[in-house]
Amino acid sequence: MSHPTSPDGEAAARAMTHEWQPIETAPKDGTWVFLFVPGHGPARARWSHNPGMADGWRSHGTGRTITQGTHWMPLPEPPRPAP
Secondary structure (H helix, E strand, C coil), rough: CCCCCCCCHHHHHHCCCCCEHHHHHCCCCCCCEEEECCCCCCEEEEEEECCCCCCEEEECCCCCEEEECCCEEEEECCCCCCC
């Protein structure tokens, strides 16, 4: 894990709070996150790097490019099975 005082560690610590974070701190490794898009609300998306295409945020389901995201939040953990 990253050291909490490094830039990566600070981003990881903020992500664990499940609060909206500035888009500049969002992971660009293909991790699915919620993006906040003003006028539309949250959208599930991930950063996509495709040779021959522009890099950018791609919406889950439609694959459309999201260009207006201002903030991001990690997806919550899935529910645990009942004992």
